[in-house]
Amino acid sequence: MRLTRTAAVAASSEVAGDDGVRQPGGEVHAWLPGQNQTLCGLPLSRTRLRRFPHVPFDYSATDQLTGADPVGRICPRCLAAAGGRGGRRRQSWDRHSPRP
Ligand SMILES: [Zn+2]
Secondary structure, three states: OOOOOOOEEEEEEEEEOOOOOEEEEEEEEEEOOOOOEEOOOOEHHHHOOEEEEEEEOOOOOOOOOOOOOOEEEEOHHHHHHHHHOOOOOOOOOOOOOOOO
């Protein structure tokens, strides 16, 4: 167990991964499980963001999104908020869904 809580993903849409596990799509935000709003302050209920407690918010500002990516936009405010926590920055992002 890590001492700091890991932010999960809340996204505006979802896609089914190869293994049937939901993956976030559309606009993604960081969300701490148990809270009812994103790190940037959007209320989940009013914005209809879907929660992905099984998907850690491991995005970084240097991630390159392609047309094949279901994720269209990463919230910059959530990136800043998540990156500021703990002061540790990930160097790479392990993709959970391999490309076909
Ligand atoms: Zn956000």
